Amino acid sequence: MSGPAASDIAAGEVLLSIENVSLSFGGVRAIRDVSFDIKKGEVRAIIGPNGAGKTSMLNVINGFYQPQQGRITFKGKTRSKMQPHDAARGGIARTFQNVALFKGMSALDNIMAGRTLKMRRGLLWQILRVGPALNEEVAHRHRVEEIIDFLEIQAIRKVPVARLPYGLQKRVELGRALAMEPDLLLLDEPMAGMNLEEKEDMSRFIVDVNDHFGTTVALIEHDMGVVMDLSDRVVVLDHGVKIADGTPDEVKKNQDVIDAYLGVAH
């Protein structure tokens, strides 16, 4: 494991800090000199209009994109370069804007896939499924069943995810991320395309994850009602630049934020 365990960091202390990060693709500057931090145990929202660089920011955090400038400190360990699998191993899990599950596999198998990094035995052992490998799988399956119970998706356990409605696919994806027992959970638009009831369900799960497992959550969301209700602090990006950072109330009153969302008369 890289870095200290998250348990060494007390709730309310900085879990992840982003310092002066910039990212560009050729001539396009996706993120410009952005700094903010995420404290352990909080729900942190990243909002902004389309193209503000929100998803890019998540991709930087979990190592999918390498920023040209800036420093990222996670659990006290600073790095400028990291691979996604390092991030995963380090305790960062995520869900995607457009659901990225193994479509042909059952909900159960998808969530089991989230346990891959926790498997001690090698591939051969796992294929043979005997002795210690079997015991290990039973233990993992138990943990996965707890997650299935938590997310109330028992009824779709054996259903291939391709046959599930979108809202449930999102829930399975959250389950897979939870299976990694992450310290930091990144959610990219967890409510996109959902109806009101599904949104309420998902909000409740996010709150529960945060409450019960003490998981720190960073989420991107467009539904302002959801963001303001769920999050402890909000950072607002616009055209790759941070324009506001604070509690939902502070952000709501910020003139730059209002301008960014509603447009300004020129």
Added chain:
Amino acid sequence: MASSMRAPADTFPKLLLHNARSFGARPAMRHKDLGIWQTWTWAQVRDQILGLAAGLHRLGLKRGETVAIVGANRPKLYWSVAAVQALGGIPVPVYADAVADELAYVLAHAEVRFAAVEDQEQVDKILSISDRLPKLEKMIYDETRGLRDYDHANLHDIGAVIADGRKALTEDSNFAALIDAEIAAGKGSDTSIILYTSGTTGQSKGVVLSAERCIAASLDTVAFDSLTERDEALAYLPLAWVGDHYLNYAQGMVSGFCMACPENADTAMADLREIGPTFFFAPPRTFEQMLTRLMIRMEDASFVKRKLFHYFIGVARQYGEPILNNQPVPFTGRLLYWLGNILVYAPLKNVLGLSNVRIAYTAGEAIGPDLFSFYRSLGLNLKQLYGQTEAFLYLTAQPDGQIFSDTVGPALPNVDLRIADNGEVLFKSPGMFVSYFKDEAKTRETMTADGFVKTGDAGFFDSKTGHLKIIDRAKDVGKLKDGTLFPPKYIENKLKFYPNIREAVAYGDDRGFVAVMINIDLTAVGSWAERNNVVYGSYQELAGHPLVYDMLQKNIEETNRSLAEDKVTAGAQVKRFLILHKELDADDGEVTRTQKVRRGFVAERYAPLINALYDGSTEAGISTEVTFEDGRKGTMSARVKIRDVATVPAAPTIGRAA
């Protein structure tokens, strides 16, 4: 003889001890938890229930006090029922999906001091109405999730209560003897449970049932279907419904069969398949949904499988029921059915979870003859029963081999049935209720002078089979001018079994004859039109098409023939009908949101049409206001044709073989 059967005990807690002694190692209960079926034997269940009873005693529950049980089918809630009974308390199960207001009414009316609930949702619901429940003191809950931060002064985890009780029982032999004495002190005449009716007709009433009567009724029916401790049932019906308490709890205690609790409400059908029960009950709607899902999935099957399926379903339709009823069947029929069983029926029943079912029941509403015979033709022993909460469910049931889709069977052993002059079914039965809780007036109103209970349902004994037929709620049954019985829903249900007919409204009360207004089913009639090159531009045009009228006339004449088969209903044959130019719609207030026709309102709105039905005209104009989905209103006018239908003379009751 059922009447010579003696119960080994006169209360359920005593039965529990008896079962644990007689077959303590047999499974009594299962529950799927975290994806794995957990099983408790009768001995283990006894220990849990005794522990819970001891724990409840330590929390202060006393003899005669009521305890609400709110939640889904979970072992710990069933144990709560038995533990409360063990202490001489009275469990009061409440529908888990009841809104706060209904819950407040029942809990306040039953004066509960304790409540055993499933989870946080129910705890919150009860806390929100706690100001209306001055007597409620303590709650115990099954699911700990989300409840960690609640004030636990009067809130206890059932698991912890059981552990506390068991510890006290092992440490203090005097206390253990006290609990044993509490069980022994229970009498058969004690109130065993109070079941609140669902309250579709006014405020719900608390039906008081005594232990000895519950056990007597269960004994009779357990013998009727020869249920034993080797049987297994899936407990998925609402806890507060008499059906669940009777079929699962009471029959389980009496026969000793194992009941399996599904993982949660959504997984019941999948759990059904894993458990493979031998005894199964489902309302007609569930059977219909199972069939619909099956047919939809068959549409996606490969060509060969589809052909195979339809061919052998045809074979089953022809020979399946006669084989099940032990009637003569040609050898080739038996051979084909045998082959079909290997290739189609057995795998099908396996997928549906019905492979092991020995006895299946349906009740609650009329079941379509096609639907009923579909399951029977596959070799599923599906039967009908009739009962109500006041009778502890069982009044009649079809014996094996005497199955008809339109009867509910003859009276069960020891049940006395009588038809009152107004057609209402009256009964006296082993399981009949003691009274309505705190409602002497209602109790007296429901009983006749000689001790029979009024069911509120109208019915008659079928002249051919001797079985009871339920036709309608007694208060909805009218009379034609000449005094003939007019059961509107019975006629409408018969008509609605035709796929072409979506809705039918029958009139005839205080009129000279019966007339109906019909809504065609656009899907069924539309696909018929496509197949027969009938061109139409709108619902209205299709509804008024002469060929559609011809087709429906045939359906109604067929219905008349079936009505004529019985003297009681022969007079209520349909003489005239019309097809409405628009669908009855909830937006227009013509049907309720649950799709029940509001007869009075429809009669008012379509008064010109009804007048035309009775004044002999062949066509009538109608203009009605309609509300579109976006809320705009408009007027819709049409000329509607009216047709006469042939009726048949009543079948002679003598000189005709049954």
